[in-house]
Amino acid sequence: MIRTLIRSSLILGVLSFATLPARAAEPTGAESAGNKMERKGNTEEKAADADKGKAAKMEKHGKAMKEDGKAHDNKAEESAGEKKQKKGKAKMKAAESRGDAAKEMEKSGNDAEKAGVKEKKAEQKAAGQP
Numbered sequence: 127m128i129r130t131l132i133r134s135s136l137i138l139g140v141l142s143f144a145t146l147p148a149r150a151a152e153p154t155g156a157e158s159a160g161n162k163m164e165r166k167g168n169t170e171e172k173a174a175d176a177d178k179g180k181a182a183k184m185e186k187h188g189k190a191m192k193e194d195g196k197a198h199d200n201k202a203e204e205s206a207g208e209k210k211q212k213k214g215k216a217k218m219k220a221a222e223s224r225g226d227a228a229k230e231m232e233k234s235g236n237d238a239e240k241a242g243v244k245e246k247k248a249e250q251k252a253a254g255q256p
Contacts, residue, residue, distance in 0.1 A: 154246050160239030167232030174225035181221055185214025 153161075191207025194200075 154242040156242030156245060157239050160235045160242060163235030163238060164232050167228045167235055170228035171225055174221050174228055177221035178218060181214050181217035185211050188214055
């Protein structure tokens with residue numbers, strides 16, 4: 127009985143490996159380019175978020191310097207704080223626009239990847255593969 131059980135499990139194991147589904151086709155050029163663009167967009171977006179944090183910190187520090195300068199009647203410190211605050215705001219705007227561009231790049235990459243998948247499916251259908 128044990129022999130029969132072992133034999134049947136071996137036969138079933140061999141049959142299960144013999145009927146493995148066909149491997150996925152290689153990615154098309156559009157898919158590869160789309161993936162690359164999407165990864166680059168993600169990287170840019172992370173960098174833009176980091177820049178936003180730095181800009182917010184700079185703006186906050188500038189505001190504190192400005193207030194401190196006003197409190198102590200120190201015009202030099204007040205003007206330096208104002209300049210730093212403005213610089214922080216400008217960097218924040220630049221980081222936001224960089225983040226928006228990165229999101230667009232990510233979207234474009236996603237669209238290119240989808241087009242590549244459709245192209246691959248059409249080729250497989252034309253070749254008669256399921």
